[in-house]
Amino acid sequence: MHKYVELENVNMVFHTKQGRFEALRNINLQVKQGEFVSIIGHSGCGKSTVLNLIAGLLEPTDGLLFCAGREIAGPGPERAVVFQNHSLLPWLSCFDNVYLAVERVFSASESKAQMRARTSAVLELVGLSHAAEKRPGEISGGMKQRVGIARALAMEPKVLLLDEPFGALDALTRAHLQDELMGIMAKSGCTAVMVTHDVDEAVLLSDRIVMMTNGPAATIGEILEVDLQRPRQRLALAEDPHYNHLRSEVLKFLHERHAKAA
Numbered sequence: 634m635h636k637y638v639e640l641e642n643v644n645m646v647f648h649t650k651q652g653r654f655e656a657l658r659n660i661n662l663q664v665k666q667g668e669f670v671s672i673i674g675h676s677g678c679g680k681s682t683v684l685n686l687i688a689g690l691l692e693p694t695d696g697l698l699f700c701a702g703r704e705i706a707g708p709g710p711e712r713a714v715v716f717q718n719h720s721l722l723p724w725l726s727c728f729d730n731v732y733l734a735v736e737r738v739f740s741a742s743e744s745k746a747q748m749r750a751r752t753s754a755v756l757e758l759v760g761l762s763h764a765a766e767k768r769p770g771e772i773s774g775g776m777k778q779r780v781g782i783a784r785a786l787a788m789e790p791k792v793l794l795l796d797e798p799f800g801a802l803d804a805l806t807r808a809h810l811q812d813e814l815m816g817i818m819a820k821s822g823c824t825a826v827m828v829t830h831d832v833d834e835a836v837l838l839s840d841r842i843v844m845m846t847n848g849p850a851a852t853i854g855e856i857l858e859v860d861l862q863r864p865r866q867r868l869a870l871a872e873d874p875h876y877n878h879l880r881s882e883v884l885k886f887l888h889e890r891h892a893k894a895a
Contacts, residue, residue, distance in 0.1 A: 635665065635666045636663045636664065636665055636666070637664055637665060637666040637668075637700065637701055637791060637792060637824045638662075638663070638664035638687060638698075638699070638700055638792055638824065638826065639662070639663050639664075639697075639698065639699040640660050640661060640662045640663075640683070640686070640687070640696065640697075640698050641661060641696055641697045641698075641699075642659055642660075642661060642695065642696040642697070643657060643659070643660040643661075643686065643693045643695070643696030643697070643698065644657060644658055644659065644660075644693060644694045644695040644696055645657040645679070645682055645686065645691065645693055645694050646694040654849060655849050655850045656679045656682050656848060656849065656850075656851065657679045657682055657683065657850070657851055657852065658850040658851070658852050659852055660683065660696070660852060660853060661853070662683075662843060662853065664792075664824060664826060665824070666824055667822055667823075667824055668824055668825075668840045668841065669818060669824075669825045669827070669838055669839050669840050670825070670826050670827070670839060670840065670841050670842075670843060671826075671827045671828075671829055671834070671835040671838060671839040671841075671842045671843065672684070672826065672827070672828050672829070672842075672843045672845060673828075673829055673830065673832065673835050673842055673843070673844055673845070673883065673887070674844060674845030674846070674847070674851070674854075674887070674890070675845075675847055675887065675890060676830075677847070677848045677851075678845040678846065678847055678848050678851040679845060679848055679851040680828040680845060681796055681828055683828075683845075684714075684794050684796050684826060684828050686698055686705075687700070687705065687712065687792070687794060687826060688708060688712055688714050688794050689705050689706065689707040689708040689709060689712065690708060690714075700712060700791060700792060701791050710737075710738045710788045710789075710790065711790055711791040711792065712790055712791065712792045712794060713784075713785035713786070713788045713790035713792070713793055713794065714785065714794045714795075714796065715778075715781050715782055715785050715793065715794070715795045715796070715798045716781070716796050716798070717796055717797045717798060717800045717801055718801070719769070719777040719778050719780065719781040720781065721769040721777055721780055721781065721784075722769075723768060723769050723770055724768070725768065726765065726766050726767060726768055727756065727761060727764050727765050727766070727767055727768075727769070727772070727776075727780045727783075728752055728753075728756065728765040728766060730769070730780055730784060731752045731755060731756060731780065731783050731784045731787050732748065732749065732752045733784075734784045734785075734787055734788055735748045735751050735752050735787045735788070736748055737788075738787075738788045738789075739751065751787060752787060753765070755783045755786050755787040756780075756783055758783065758786065758817060758820065758821075759779040759780075759782055759783045759786075759813065759817060760779065760813065761776060761779055761780060761783065764776060773806070774801065774802055774806065775802055775806040775809065775810055778798060778799065778802065778810060779810065779813070781798070782798070782814070782817065786817070786821060786823070790823065791823075791824060792823070792824045792825070792826065793818075793823045793824065793825045793826075794825075794826050794827075795825060795826070795827040795828065796827075796828045797828055797829055797830065798810075798814075798827070799811065799831075799834070800829075800830065800831075807831075807834075808867065811834060811837060811838060811867075812867060814838065815837075815838060815863075815864065815865060816864075819863070819864065827839075832880055832883045832884055832887070833880065835883060836859055836861075836876060836879050836880050836883065837865060837867065837870065839859045840858075840859055841856055841857065841858055841859060842856070842857040842859060842883060843856050844856070844857065844883065844886045844887070846890060847890050854886060854890070855886055857879065857882055857883060859879055860875075861873075861875065861876060861879070
C-alpha cells in the first residue's frame, strides 16, 4: 500500500480572545492507501483539528499536508467528510441530498442519467434504496448518518474523513452502523481517517490507532498497529485475547494521560 495522506511537522496555533492557543505541535503521520486509521484521545487534544487540516478546512500554522502526492491547500472532492451531525438538507429527499454532491463533482463529465445511476448505486451500497424518496425528517438517526456516508462515498473520494460519525447514536444503532461501515469500506477500498472517543470502535474498525497526548500543544503519543484479520466479527472478537490486549493498550494510554492531567 502506498502512502496517501501525509502530515509533515504540522503545528496549529489559534489566536483567540484569551490569547494565543497552541493546539497541535509537531504532528507527523502517514496514512497508506486503503488503510483505516482512527485518532483517539481525551477531549481538547486536537483530534478534530487534525481531521479539519486534512480536509483543508484549516490551514496549518507550520508544516505541510499532502493527499495523493499533492499539497493540501483547501477542501477538495478527493477528501470527503462525514460529520457527527449528518448535515442533510431537510427539504430534499435522501436521493436528492446525495445527488447534490454528485452533481457538484461530476456535472462536467457525466450526463444526468449517469449521475442519477451513481446516486442510486451508492444508496444501494449503504442499504437505503427503499428510503431514497424519503426526507430526513421521515427516517431514523442511523439512516440519516448512512445518507451522510452515502453522500461522501458518491464523490468517489480518495480519503473518507469521519468526525465521530456515530457519537450521537444509541449503542445498538452505533454497533449496527459500525458493522455496516466495515462492509462498505471493504467494498469501496477507500482510505479512511476517523476521529473517535470510543476505544472499542477504534479497535474494531482500524488498521492503526493514533493516540494523541493531552492539549495544549498536543502531539502523537503512540501509534498502535491493529493486526486483527479481516473481515472482523464483533461477537468473535469479544472473546479474542489479542483483541482484548489491543483494547487494554489503548485504555492504558488514555488512563496514563488522564492521570498526568489530574
